[in-house]
Amino acid sequence: MENEKKNFTVLGSETEFDGVLEFTDDLKINGRFNGTIIATGNLEIDKAAICTVDKMAANSIIISGNVTGNIEAAERVEMCNGSKVKGNVTTARLRIADNVDFEGQVTMLEKEPDVDLFSVASDEFKQSLILKSDTEN
Structure with a gap:
């Protein structure tokens, strides 16, 4: 079933979400998020997004915006140019671009x-x- 398409959901820039978010497909957050994210899909945090989480867990996480809280990714975490991340990161692969404001500890999964x-x-x-x-x- 490799040709099965995954859904791609976008929380728009005007969206504010508080609570627990669970998903299996791919999600992009452009607005504000407060709470917990538990996902098996991929997650992208847009450069305008502001996320405050106690835990953000997904397969892979790409951050261009502002994230406060602990991050877990089974595959990889990528912090893009200009992003701000305050929290501990647990992942198998990590990429931090230039001009990233990162405060926290990193645990590499093997x-x-x-x-x-x-x-x-x-x-x-x-x-x-x-x-x-x-x-x-």
């Missing part, structure tokens, strides 16, 4: 090794991590 953590000795597990990281570069 892909899980192809070995069952509970079935091997700790030395074997460490070796599998070393071998996996050598092959990824």
Whole structure:
């Protein structure tokens, strides 16, 4: 079902949303958002947008505007030129452009090794991590 189209929703510049927002498709926020975002789709924060969240979680998050709160992205977070981000970021890949005002901590997610953590000795597990990281570069 790869040719199945995803919906793309836009919260316009005049929109103000307070609460919990959950979605599976793609969303672009141009206005104001306060609350929690829990998504499996992709999220884009426009340069005019102002978001205050306790948690913003999505597959990938592109920020051009102003975000205050913790950010989690399974795949990637991108902070574009001129954006302001205040909060902790957890993601597998991170790109921060020039002229970004970022205040917070970053935690990088690593892909899980192809070995069952509970079935091997700790030395074997460490070796599998070393071998996996050598092959990824």
